[in-house]
Amino acid sequence: MTIIQKAKPEDINPMLNIWLKASLKAHDFIPADYWKNQLIPMRDLYLPLSENYVIKEQDNILGFISLLRAENVLAALFIDPEQQGAGYGKSLVDFLKQQYDQLHLNVYADNTSAVGFYQKQGFQIISQGIDENTGQAELNMSWFRSSS
Structure with missing residues (x-):
């Protein structure tokens, strides 16, 4: 059975492991050293600033989602690369959509x-910019609960 729950302190290392593996796979257009150098800031700064939820099956963490609650910003969504495509990311996004009227990323x-993936979840591209850390083009996307 798959469950979604608030991340606990002991979940941080498995989350960081998933984050690094998935980042290296998804962002092959950015040097691998960049991601390796982000591990400590991720652990000490980014994850503690966020509200983090893990998706688990039999105590195995399959992925996680992080939300900056003040701005309804979906700060991170990472699924173990070996588990991608099984619907876990959609489950985590749906989990947040049940709690909020809008999400941004x-x-x-x-x-x-x-x-x-995000477009399939109903997110729309609002604007485009450049990530200051990597110099890569990034899209600002938002999802709004429909009023119907």
């Missing part, structure tokens, strides 16, 4: 599979 334009 930034995604690299070259990460076309993620852009397509």
